[in-house]
Amino acid sequence: MSDCLFCKIIEGEIPSKKVYEDDTVLGFEDIKPNAKEHYLFISKDHSKNVNDMSEKNPDSIVHVYNAIRKFTRENGLEESGFRVVTNTNRNSGQVVFHTHFHVLGGEPLKGFGA
Numbered sequence: 001m002s003d004c005l006f007c008k009i010i011e012g013e014i015p016s017k018k019v020y021e022d023d024t025v026l027g028f029e030d031i032k033p034n035a036k037e038h039y040l041f042i043s044k045d046h047s048k049n050v051n052d053m054s055e056k057n058p059d060s061i062v063h064v065y066n067a068i069r070k071f072t073r074e075n076g077l078e079e080s081g082f083r084v085v086t087n088t089n090r091n092s093g094q095v096v097f098h099t100h101f102h103v104l105g106g107e108p109l110k111g112f113g114a
Contacts, residue, residue, distance in 0.1 A: 006042050006098035019075075024060070025067040030102065037077065037106030041068050046098055049088040053099045060099075068103055077105040 008014040010026055019039055020027030030038040043060040047053035053060050065084075072078045082105030087094040 004046060004098050005096050006040075006100060007046055010042070010044050020067055020071045022067060024063045027067060027071055027103075034102075035083075035104035035106060035109060037082075037104065039071070039103045041071075041101045041103060042098060048097045048099065049094060050086050050099055051088060064101055068101065072103065072105075077103070081105060081109075083109055 005014065009016045009028065016026075016028035018026065018028050020041070024044050025041060026044060027039050027041045030040050041064050043053065043057075043064055045057055045060055047056050047060070050061070068084060069078075072082055082103055085102040085104065086100065
């Protein structure tokens with residue numbers, strides 16, 4: 001999508017600090033981090049949210065989570081712990097309508113205890 005911020009990042013039209021890339025997934029640093037380490041992982045195929053992604057191409061979710069697994073293992077986040085969050089539509093706080101997964105860690109995180 002030509003007006004999508006994340007599609008422009010994928011195409012290299014907008015710079016990002018990449019932390020991971022393969023044929024189908026891109027990971028990069030969040031520009032407004034909510035944790036010591038805060039990354040965004042996206043599929044290179046555009047979808048507007050996780051429900052749209054799971055309907056259009058459910059394998060994309062697996063690809064993104066496999067990339068997150070590889071990245072967190074290689075960068076020490078698996079051992080210390082991390083959180084993965086995705087927002088769906090405006091009331092959840094979604095601002096960019098290209099499905100993305102926040103990976104947060106590097107420090108103790110509050111909330112969402114179980």
